[in-house]
Amino acid sequence: MNAPAKPHTHGPHYWFDEGSPVPLHARVLAALYGGMTGLRRGLYERKLLRRSHPGVPVIVVGNLIAGGAGKTPLTVALVERLRSEGWTPGVASRGYGRDGDDPLWVEADTPVAKSGDEPLLVARQTGARVRVDRNRAAAARALVGEGCDVVVCDDGLQHYRLARDVEIEVIDGRRRYGNGLLLPAGPLREPTWRGAQCDFRVVNSGGNAAPETGFGEWPMRLVCDRALPLAGGRPRALESFAGHRVHAVAGIGDPERFFAMLRALDIAVVPHAFPDHHRYRASDFEFGSRLPVLMTEKDAVKCAEFVDPSHYSVPVRAELTEAFWISLLDRLDGRSQTAGAVT
The missing domain is CATH 3.40.50 (Rossmann fold)
Structure with missing residues (x-):
């Protein structure tokens, strides 16, 4: 199975890398941001807004x-x-x-x-x-x-x-x-x-x-246990992909969370992380190998125009x-x- 990819956080590496130095300009801007948001929050608390x-x-x-x-x-x-x-x-x-x-x-x-x-x-x-x-x-x-x-x-x-x-x-x-x-x-x-x-x-x-x-x-x-073919057809048990390589697509705040869910089911993930709320194009799915493509539901709603029988949505329930x-x-x-x- 392929090694896990480095988490894609869609932010500077120092946000989630413990011990990484934070640039001085970022700290200054954070102080300004904190002051403005604190002022706004205070105005509502004091009923001035x-x-x-x-x-x-x-x-x-x-x-x-x-x-x-x-x-x-x-x-x-x-x-x-x-x-x-x-x-x-x-x-x-x-x-x-x-x-x-x-x-x-x-x-x-x-x-x-x-x-x-x-x-x-x-x-x-x-x-x-x-x-x-x-x-x-x-x-x-x-x-x-x-x-x-x-x-x-x-x-x-x-x-x-x-x-x-x-x-x-x-x-x-x-x-x-x-x-x-x-x-x-x-x-x-x-x-x-x-x-x-x-x-x-x-x-x-x-x-x-x-x-x-x-x-x-x-x-x-x-909890995820099904894969829904985006081109139509019967759902497939997610565990049926165990032991096989798949392209995993996630354009969410923390794509690694989705990749880790699939790996936990013994699915060999080829990860493809996109920015949160990414607008997909057909070219985004030109991966160079014909493997099943598993994506989050949030991504799937934006891909109806160019799906094929190898594309699946993975629904989750809380x-x-x-x-x-x-x-x-x-x-x-x-x-x-x-x-x-x-x-």
């Missing part, structure tokens, strides 16, 4: 580091569990990387260039109402107007304009907070203490194994302990009666 609440419970899913940590699988799991408990959830998202800024309802057949990859993936997997808007507070109000009685905000931890009832921080169990510094000296959007303010801290293992968790953290496993769901639902029930207040 107004937050908007849609009148129904709001669950915000987010992370502190730049790049992916597993927010979208958790968002899908939240929608499905809430629906099974009798709620009518809707999803608000910025729609990062899409063309234009006009608010948009995302349906299963919405062009990915208009919706963004993550909102389209959520809409296809859940069938829930999904609204993309740079103003997440406006998106939440639109969802309530469509009959949603709980709003799940995908990647909205730093969008303070939207008042929230429950905050969930998603932590990459492998990378954690990197060097612990703010952008651009490190990967952090906010200081690490911000995570302690969240109602729940969920640690993503990045694979079928349970992650190591600390005090006050909840484990989340991303699994959390029943204790987590009980705690979340209790918190949600306790706040549903007071969610109409505007702060």
